[in-house]
Amino acid sequence: MSKKLRVATTSLAGCFGCHMSFLDIDERLLTLLDLVEFDRSPINDIKHCGPCDIGIIEGGVCNAENVHVLHEFRKNCKILIAIGACAINGGLPAQRNHLDLGSCLTEVYLTEPGLAHGHIPNDPELPLPLDKVHPLHEVVKIDYFIPGCPPSGDAIWKFLTDLIAGKTPELGHGLIKYD
Amino acid sequence: MSDTFQLDGAAVPFEPGQTVMQAALAAGHYIPHLCYHPEFKPHGSCKLCTIKVNGRTTASCTMPAEAGLSVESDIEELNALRRTLVQMLFAEGNHFCPSCEKSGNCVLQALGYDLEVHATGFRHLYPDRPIDASHPDILLDFNRCVLCELCVRASSEVDGKNVFALAGRGITKHLIVNSESGLLKDTDIALTDKAMEVCPVGVILKKRVGFSQPIGERRYDQRPISAQALDDAPRQTGTGGSCAACEDPS
Numbered sequence: 532m533s534k535k536l537r538v539a540t541t542s543l544a545g546c547f548g549c550h551m552s553f554l555d556i557d558e559r560l561l562t563l564l565d566l567v568e569f570d571r572s573p574i575n576d577i578k579h580c581g582p583c584d585i586g587i588i589e590g591g592v593c594n595a596e597n598v599h600v601l602h603e604f605r606k607n608c609k610i611l612i613a614i615g616a617c618a619i620n621g622g623l624p625a626q627r628n629h630l631d632l633g634s635c636l637t638e639v640y641l642t643e644p645g646l647a648h649g650h651i652p653n654d655p656e657l658p659l660p661l662d663k664v665h666p667l668h669e670v671v672k673i674d675y676f677i678p679g680c681p682p683s684g685d686a687i688w689k690f691l692t693d694l695i696a697g698k699t700p701e702l703g704h705g706l707i708k709y710d
Numbered sequence: 711m712s713d714t715f716q717l718d719g720a721a722v723p724f725e726p727g728q729t730v731m732q733a734a735l736a737a738g739h740y741i742p743h744l745c746y747h748p749e750f751k752p753h754g755s756c757k758l759c760t761i762k763v764n765g766r767t768t769a770s771c772t773m774p775a776e777a778g779l780s781v782e783s784d785i786e787e788l789n790a791l792r793r794t795l796v797q798m799l800f801a802e803g804n805h806f807c808p809s810c811e812k813s814g815n816c817v818l819q820a821l822g823y824d825l826e827v828h829a830t831g832f833r834h835l836y837p838d839r840p841i842d843a844s845h846p847d848i849l850l851d852f853n854r855c856v857l858c859e860l861c862v863r864a865s866s867e868v869d870g871k872n873v874f875a876l877a878g879r880g881i882t883k884h885l886i887v888n889s890e891s892g893l894l895k896d897t898d899i900a901l902t903d904k905a906m907e908v909c910p911v912g913v914i915l916k917k918r919v920g921f922s923q924p925i926g927e928r929r930y931d932q933r934p935i936s937a938q939a940l941d942d943a944p945r946q947t948g949t950g951g952s953c954a955a956c957e958d959p960s
Contacts, residue, residue: 616808621836
């Protein structure tokens with residue numbers, strides 16, 4: 532049997548909905564495990580990514596840590612896939628992009644009713660937010676995109692099996708969706 | 711017997727005065743389009759319907775049909791250009807489909823699906839476009855405007871009201887409301903106006919009916935726009951003219 536493909540996954544500025552949808556491939560996960568093994572992923576809790584064949588990233592880039600993780604994936608993965616609306620166009624987090632970051636933080640932590648004596652979080656362990664939320668392709672080269680919020684388990688299955696079979700992945704009507 | 715032209719190798723009959731788009735749709739051939747609407751004079755601005763006629767590119771919605779034309783439409787060269795146009799429209803506005811109540815009934819989104827657009831690939835502009843919620847029954851979300859001018863045309867040509875207009879040039883071009891205050895509440899727009907029906911994207915919305923259709927039952931959930939658009943077009947053989955695109959999805 533040929534060597535298994537090594538796959539890493541992570542969620543940046545996402546909600547883990549795409550990962551939940553990935554688990555929606557249900558028992559096909561067992562078939563997939565005959566073909567691939569997982570590197571860094573929330574599924575196994577490995578913290579850093581080693582050399583991989585495929586990296587799958589959910590969520591956009593909203594803070595400094597996201598940038599580091601994205602670069603780690605790009606450096607280690609031969610093929611990088613952006614999965615879901617947030618990874619592709621910033622999604623819900625990017626709906627702050629037309630606003631000033633400082634005024635967002637002020638309103639949320641200082642002036643919003645019920646937050647008297649609040650302060651803007653500044654613990655050194657917290658990654659600094661970026662002034663804008665970026666889709667992945669604005670930061671590193673992305674090889675493939677699986678749209679959807681989230682893409683269905685069937686769409687993810689079709690895409691990955693096409694890719695693993697060496698075909699150009701196609702979704703087609705019913706599987707391609709942006710919502 | 712009417713004259714014909716060739717569209718992707720098929721003979722398409724046409725009546726005098728028809729455009730290539732009208733004749734193609736009437737004969738059951740889909741050409742992708744966004745700003746074209748069967749009930750309005752062609753606008754020729756979105757360029758999604760670009761075809762090659764005798765080797766030269768032109769908009770099929772404004773190109774008069776002529777006997778013997780050799781028209782190419784469904785070819786990779788043109789579909790690649792169409793894909794890029796759709797991607798640029800998505801990158802230029804704020805198109806967040808998951809939170810848009812037009813999702814599933816949106817022409818721009820359906821074109822993206824049909825053309826297999828998986829992502830924009832462009833740097834998104836994220837423009838600052840405040841919404842106008844001043845009217846008691848109607849919401850305007852300018853974030854999704856694609857400048858097709860269908861609401862402008864419907865309001866002036868059908869409703870006789872001139873509620874909408876485009877202002878500015880180039881990248882600063884934008885949809886405005888023709889009232890002293892610039893707000894929709896100070897116009898005489900009514901829910902029954904044609905301008906309320908024609909927006910291909912989620913700009914002009916009736917309040918309090920959002921998300922009333924379940925996912926799976928929306929306009930483009932079951933059939934791609936390439937099939938749906940043919941049903942909407944006036945057909946060569948019937949009396950024509952019914953337009954499902956104008957029916958209220960709610």
